[in-house]
Amino acid sequence: MLCLPGLAADDSPPGLCLFGEPCVVAEGRRRPLPDGARRLVAFTALHGGRVERRHAAGVLWPVGDDLRAAGNLRSALWRLRASGVDVLDAGKRLIRIRDGVVTDLDLAAQWTAQVTAGVAMPPGTDEAYWRHCRGGLLPGWTEYWVGPHRERLRQRVLHAMESLTRRVLADGDPSRATALARQVCAVEPLRESTHRILADALRGCGRPAEARAADAAFRSATARRFGPGAGAAVRAALTET
């Protein structure tokens, strides 16, 4: 999990990781966030790195009155400071991610924007980001305010990988494109757009039989879950050729 370029080196700025178990990476070491403060840190990071105190307290501690919620918020901030991983800057009204703290959320967003725009990254970068992000943002968290943000990052990462695979294929490396597409399909077995790219890549390698086999696997997976109509789009794409 510490493999992100920009977080791994000893002299990198302190980093906050929210893919996987939330933790802080500083001086090459990872330290977990204290239990009482994890939700506050995650909430702040997901909301652009700044939240209003009353808003955070109300959402994170909905049971009880405002006074009690504000008290819970203060104790969360205190626990964070006491644990020595102080990544939040608490003002009278706003709580912010401290200046100079890098979040993997922002790094991932930059990476996906660049890859989707067609920028070639240094070797190994794309794989490192994919390994870091494929498990999803805050996996296992059921808080309602996490879901849309997790989905946003998931779509960005998947689109970035699809752009990358298409570019690799266009650059004439169908076997690497196949490997990339297979990795994405393994994590997202029900996504038509990735399956279309995988089929193209397999045909590029001169393996039409495997393209058909991959299609059959996709069809049965979607049919099991959603009935026979679900794979229509990918089937149409496959029968074109």
Added chain:
Amino acid sequence: MEILLRVLDGPRLLVGREPAPLPESSLRILVFLVFRRRPVPRRLVASLLWPDSDESRAGGNVRSAIWRLRAAGVPIDDRAGTGLCVRAGPALALDLDEVTGWAGRVTTGPGDRADLCVPAGVDAALDLLPAWYDDWVVFERERVRARVLHALEQVSERLSASGRHAEAVDAAIAAVCAEPLRESAQRALILAHLAEGNQVEAYRSFRAYHKLLEAELGVAPSPRLRALAPASMNG
């Protein structure tokens, strides 16, 4: 000297890229006048911004805040009879104008190709000045929010039409993140998935919205939205 008022991050005033050391009272007056866009009588400014102070004290607060703003180089129009006025323009740039300008262009017309790119400040604009609770801020916050949400939904559709599916999905999700219960935002997201040929993703988004609506409001999505879910998956 270039003067920039940043309300998407701060608020703070940058004079020639350096932050001007202003107390919050001065910033509040400045933001208030910039949002109003037309002259406001001094006495009204004083009573709206310091409702709990008596008249002479509030008037003093206004005078000292205006004095500090002038010292920082902010052009304030002060005419007897009409009142105080600050307009964002060449002499005073407002970072929010980039986002609202974009939203206006997207919602009013077919728009330029350059407007297909969603500006970076959109997320901050959807939650303007979160730590300020005054009525005049709440009103402006809602106005900006409504405009930006509409623009995101429309730009998502146009991005899909020009084959830029990744950006189309992202624009729609930005609106969903800001307002998960808003059906038009969820509809834009489902349409963006379908335009990309991702029926399963479209269905998942539909299911997630269905569950959210049931849990939060106890209602089902409208028939118009249900019609978008592929027939074999409905239910």
